[in-house]
Amino acid sequence: MVYTIDEIKAKIKPIAKRYNVSKVYLFGSYARGEEDENSDIDIALELGDITKFMDVYGHLSTIFSGNVDILLVSDLLSPKTNIGSLVKKNFLNDRVLIYQKLEEAMVENLVNNPRMRDITEYNEVTQNAIKESLEKYKTEGITKSSESIDNYFERMVRENTK
Secondary structure, three states, X not given: OOOOHHHHHHHHHHHHHHOOEEEEEEEOHHHHOOOOOOOOEEEEEEEOOXXXXXXXXXXXXXXXOOOEEEXXXXXXXXXXXXXXXXXXXXXXXXXXXXEEOHHHHHHXXXXXXXXXXXXXXXXXXXXXXXXXXXXXXXHHOHHHHXXXXXXXXXXXXXXXOO
C-alpha cells in the first residue's frame, strides 16, 4: 500500500507523543516522492529514552504492516554503527521532518528568531550598564552612578550606529 506523507504523519503522531519521541524524520523513496507499491517507509527517530525504541518499533511495524524500517538518528549519524553508507547518505540528503515535539519546536523557533537575538543583545547591554553604574556608585556616589548609566547607553548607541 502507498501512503501519503499526511497519512504517515497522522499514524505516527499519537505513537510519537505516547513515547515522548523528540523528532521523526522520513527519508528514502517516500521523502524523495518516488514511493511505489514496493517501497518501504524509512523512518528515523530522535528518542530521549532509547529503551522505548522496541515499543515504538513494534507499534509502527503493526500500523504499517511491517513495511517500515525504523532507525535512530544517533545511529545514522554515528561513524561507529554498521548501517550502510547508502542508508546514511539517503538520510542526510533526503530527510524530511514529519513530527517534532511541541516543546522542542518552540525552543527552536525562539532560538532562531531574530527578535530574540535582539532582546538578548539588549539584555547584555543593560547588564553591562548596570555593572558600570554599580562600580561608579561604589567609588563616586549616587549622582555619578546615574550619569554612568546614561553615558553607557549613549556610548552604546554611538558605537552601534557607526
